[in-house]
Every structure is written in C-alpha cells, then in structure tokens.
Amino acid sequence: MTFTGKALIIDDEPHVRKYIGLVLRAIGATTIIEAPNGAEGFAAYQRERPNLVLLDVNMPVQDGIETLKQILAFDAGASVIMLTSLTTRQTIEEAVKGGALHYIRKDTPREELIVMLKELLAEEPGQTTL
Amino acid sequence: MPPAPVQTDLVDLKGRKLLLVDDDRLNLRILQGILQNEGYVLADADSAESALVKYDEFHPDLVLFDVVLPGINGFDACRELRKRHGAKAAPVIFITAKQESDAVVEGFSAGGVDYVMKPFRRKEVAARIRTHLQMRLLMDQQHTLVEQLSRANADKNKFLGMAAHDLRNPLASIRGLAEFLNDGTVGALTPDQRELVNLIHQASQSMVTLVNDLLDVATIESGELKLQPAPASLADLIEKSVTLNALESARKHTRIVCTERPAAPPITVDAEKIRQVIDNLLSNAVKYSPPASTIRVSLALKDDGTQVISVRDQGPGIPENERDRLFKDFGRLSAVPTGGEKSTGLGLAICRKIVEAHHGAIVAENHPAGGCEFRVLLTSTPS
Numbered sequence: 001m002t003f004t005g006k007a008l009i010i011d012d013e014p015h016v017r018k019y020i021g022l023v024l025r026a027i028g029a030t031t032i033i034e035a036p037n038g039a040e041g042f043a044a045y046q047r048e049r050p051n052l053v054l055l056d057v058n059m060p061v062q063d064g065i066e067t068l069k070q071i072l073a074f075d076a077g078a079s080v081i082m083l084t085s086l087t088t089r090q091t092i093e094e095a096v097k098g099g100a101l102h103y104i105r106k107d108t109p110r111e112e113l114i115v116m117l118k119e120l121l122a123e124e125p126g127q128t129t130l
Numbered sequence: 131m132p133p134a135p136v137q138t139d140l141v142d143l144k145g146r147k148l149l150l151v152d153d154d155r156l157n158l159r160i161l162q163g164i165l166q167n168e169g170y171v172l173a174d175a176d177s178a179e180s181a182l183v184k185y186d187e188f189h190p191d192l193v194l195f196d197v198v199l200p201g202i203n204g205f206d207a208c209r210e211l212r213k214r215h216g217a218k219a220a221p222v223i224f225i226t227a228k229q230e231s232d233a234v235v236e237g238f239s240a241g242g243v244d245y246v247m248k249p250f251r252r253k254e255v256a257a258r259i260r261t262h263l264q265m266r267l268l269m270d271q272q273h274t275l276v277e278q279l280s281r282a283n284a285d286k287n288k289f290l291g292m293a294a295h296d297l298r299n300p301l302a303s304i305r306g307l308a309e310f311l312n313d314g315t316v317g318a319l320t321p322d323q324r325e326l327v328n329l330i331h332q333a334s335q336s337m338v339t340l341v342n343d344l345l346d347v348a349t350i351e352s353g354e355l356k357l358q359p360a361p362a363s364l365a366d367l368i369e370k371s372v373t374l375n376a377l378e379s380a381r382k383h384t385r386i387v388c389t390e391r392p393a394a395p396p397i398t399v400d401a402e403k404i405r406q407v408i409d410n411l412l413s414n415a416v417k418y419s420p421p422a423s424t425i426r427v428s429l430a431l432k433d434d435g436t437q438v439i440s441v442r443d444q445g446p447g448i449p450e451n452e453r454d455r456l457f458k459d460f461g462r463l464s465a466v467p468t469g470g471e472k473s474t475g476l477g478l479a480i481c482r483k484i485v486e487a488h489h490g491a492i493v494a495e496n497h498p499a500g501g502c503e504f505r506v507l508l509t510s511t512p513s
Contacts, residue, residue: 013299013300013303015300015303015304015307016299016303018303018307019302019303019306019307019310022306022307022310022315022316023306025315026310026315085295085298085299106299106302106303107298107299107301107302107338107342108302109302109305109306110305110306110309110310113306
C-alpha cells in the first residue's frame with residue numbers, strides 16, 4: 001500500500017524537511033509542501049489542504065502542539081503525524097491525545113522510517129490508496 | 131645522628147576547636163597545659179548540661195568528655211550529641227580513671243571514638259587528639275570532594291546529553307540524505323561521486339551510533355533512565371532483533387540462528403530497552419566473530435520463572451585478565467571487530483545498566499567449545 005497525495009512538512013530545520021520529504025516521495029507522495037514554523041504551517045494547511053501533515057514539536061514562532069490544535073480545529077479529519085526528537089513521552093502522549101495519528105522520531109533510519117510510515121498510513125484507509 | 135622526627139602533621143590542625151568537659155578544674159588546667167602549644171582553640175564546660183549548650187555555640191571539632199560528671203554523665207551526653215547531630219557530631223574522646231577501665235567498652239557503644247586515662251600522659255593525650263582531629267578533617271575534606279565530584283559529573287552528563295541530543299537529528303539527516311543520493315533518487319552518480327557519498331554515509335552512521343551511545347550513558351548516569359514496563363514476549367523481541375541484525379550479518383556471511391525458543395509466558399519489562407540489549411549482544415556477536423560464523427540465540431525458562439536470553443558467538447572469547455573491563459564504560463578489550471566495524475566501547479556498559487535497572491543480571495562466559503556466551507537473566511519488573 002502506498003500513499004499518494006499531498007504532504008505538508010512543518011519543521012524549522014531545512015535538512016529535516018528535505019530528508020522527510022524524500023522519505024515521503026519514496027512512499028508515493030506526489031506533492032511536498034514545506035513550512036518552517038507552526039504559524040506558516042497552519043496557513044499552508046488552510047491553503048493547500050494536504051492529505052498528510054508531518055509536524056515538528058519544538059519550533060520557533062509557534063510550536064507543534066499548538067499547531068496541531070489549530071489544524072484539527074480547522075479540519076477534524078486531518079491526518080497529522082508528529083515529528084519528534086524528544087524521547088519524553090509526555091509531549092508525545094499529549095500530541096496523540098490531542099488527535100495526532102502517531103509520532104515518528106526524526107533520527108529513525110531511512111528504511112525503518114519508510115516501513116513505519118507505510119504501516120501507519122495503511123491503518124488510515126481514508127487517507128491512502130491501494 | 132638522632133633519628134629524624136616522624137612527620138605526624140598530615141594536615142594543618144591549627145585553629146581546630148576543642149571542647150573540654152570536666153567538673154574537676156585541675157584536670158581542665160592540666161589538659162589546657164598539654165594542648166596549649168598545639169595551636170587549638172579551646173573552650174571548657176564543667177557539666178554535661180552546660181557542655182551541650184556550649185557545643186551549639188562553639189561548634190567544636192572534637193569533644194573531650196569526662197565520664198563521671200554531676201547530673202548527666204559523659205556517656206549519655208555523648209549519646210545526646212549523636213542523637214542531635216547524627217554523623218555530623220564532633221568525635222568524642224572520653225576521660226576515664228584507670229580503675230574505670232571497664233567503662234571503655236560502654237564509651238565506644240555510646241558513640242565515643244577513643245579514651246584517655248587519668249592520670250594523663252602528655253604525649254599520649256596530644257597524639258590521640260591529633261589523630262582524631264586529622265581523621266575528622268580528612269573525612270570532611272573527602273565528603274566535600276565527593277560532593278564536588280558528583281556535581282561535576284552531573285554537569286558533565288547534562289552537557290553530554292545536550293550535545294548528543296542536538297547532534298543526533300542533523301546526523302540522522304546527513305545519513306538519510308546520503309542514502310537518497312546513493313540510490314539515485316535525485317539523479318545518477320559517477321563512481322567517484324558514489325565513493326564520496328558512501329564515505330559520508332559511513333561516517334555519519336558511526337557518529338549516530340556514538341552519539342546515541344553517549345546519550346544513553348548520560349541518560350542512565352543522571353538517573354533519568356525511566357523504564358516503561360509492560361508485558362512483552364522475549365521470543366518476539368529476539369525475533370525482531372535477529373531480523374534487524376540479519377542484514378549486517380549477511381554482509382559477513384554470518385548466520386544468526388535461534389536454537390531454542392520455548393513457549394515462555396509474557397514478562398513485564400521495558401520492551402524497547404530490552405530489545406536494545408538484545409540488538410547490542412547480537413551486533414557484538416557478529417562484530418567479533420570471524421566471517422561465515424554461526425551465532426546462536428536462545429531463550430530458556432527456569433523453574434523460578436526467570437527467563438534467560440543467551441547469545442553465543444564464535445569469536446575469540448574474553449581473555450581472563452580483561453573480564454573486569456567488559457561491562458565498564460569505554461571498556462574496549464583487545465579483541466577487534468573482524469569486518470572493520472566500529473566500536474564505541476559503551477555498548478555492554480549500557481546493556482549492564484539497562485539489565486540492572488530491571489533487577490536482572492548479565493553475565494559472560496567463555497564456552498568450552500569456543501566462543502563466548504552472553505546470558506541475560508530477567509524476571510518481571512514491577513512497574
């Protein structure tokens with residue numbers, strides 16, 4: 001099963017956006033939109049209506065948890081996966097409780113990341129195509 | 131030539147404070163006479179009650195207590211000091227008469243550190259006091275030093291954790307981006323370009339490993355290793371770990387085989403952490419075995435419910451004189467990886483810390499048939 005569609009990556013680090021973008025292309029994403037902080041990310045969400053959002057937690061201007069709330073308030077059906085570098089489960093649990101699909105650690109090796117994302121998206125039949 | 135005087139002053143005792151407690155003015159005067167040239171600061175009291183009051187004002191470094199006093203006796207006063215001040219109480223030396231020598235035993239049990247007998251022998255009294263003052267001073271210094279060191283160590287761990295944490299994501303990106311370059315996702319590479327990209331990938335990979343190990347050590351040492359125990363199947367963890375390591379072992383034509391896997395009940399452990407231990411043992415086994423070896427992994431169930439994970443390699447074994455370094459930080463042994471792999475020397479130290487946090491045990495033994503066997507013994511960890 002592969003993901004086809006538009007993905008939005010919100011992260012303040014360009015190398016993370018590039019890397020995660022390539023991973024998403026590898027699993028089938030056709031369009032990648034990038035935003036460097038939560039505020040620009042939410043604006044991009046409203047404008048582009050992506051099928052999937054990869055959202056960093058710690059960002060300047062507006063953090064990921066706040067942005068998650070905004071996106072879900074705007075579109076309750078949004079598919080958001082948190083991008084995290086922290087192993088503190090509190091933040092992650094907060095995000096998942098707040099409506100994120102799941103979380104992935106940014107330092108996950110590429111192959112593992114691809115498998116994880118494929119599995120995660122397979123669990124969301126509305127957002128994936130066969 | 132007369133023998134050189136023995137150096138008794140290990141530490142400078144000038145200005146140390148002594149509280150002398152005796153109801154006999156003459157005894158006090160004799161003691162003051164003995165001690166006047168030592169450079170101490172002296173105070174005295176003629177009863178235990180007044181001594182206890184004076185103790186709090188004067189903060190002596192040592193107390194000389196007469197045993198027989200009007201009112202509270204010296205032993206009870208000493209007990210009271212220990213009760214009030216615990217281990218911080220100044221050492222107490224009792225003054226006893228020769229005919230009271232049975233009382234010496236009670237004096238020690240009351241918390242006294244020594245005794246001097248009346249009539250006083252000047253040199254003996256001075257020497258005993260010096261000894262105990264020195265001991266106390268050295269103990270205090272040691273205490274301060276240990277405190278300073280543990281603070282410095284905590285700072286080091288914090289710094290290490292921060293540095294490792296901030297290095298990890300960029301390194302992971304470098305590694306991942308190099309992989310995308312290498313596999314032609316963004317265009318074909320020339321052989322020279324591919325070689326450079328491979329080097330970038332290898333270097334970033336070994337840095338990721340080192341940074342992760344350092345971060346683990348920092349986390350564990352700072353006491354921030356929080357286990358998340360939940361029921362898990364060790365057999366499943368072993369299987370996942372074998373799959374993960376299969377790629378690396380195939381490169382060396384090494385086989386990893388599961389020899390025994392009984393139907394063991396789930397065990398309450400932090401699955402992610404135990405998986406890390408198994409991964410580490412397996413990757414070590416591959417790393418230190420000659421190419422085309424067979425690594426044997428098994429799970430055993432003991433009668434008392436302990437589950438034992440065993441990883442047996444075909445490497446050179448552990449030299450007897452290096453055994454004590456095996457599970458220590460940076461405890462790299464003389465064995466070198468057989469396929470040019472890298473070692474941080476932290477892996478087994480991390481394994482030990484994780485297993486011990488689970489109240490389990492990790493042991494290593496050279497197998498009679500050659501190679502080394504690592505065993506991890508685990509029972510359910512209460513959450």
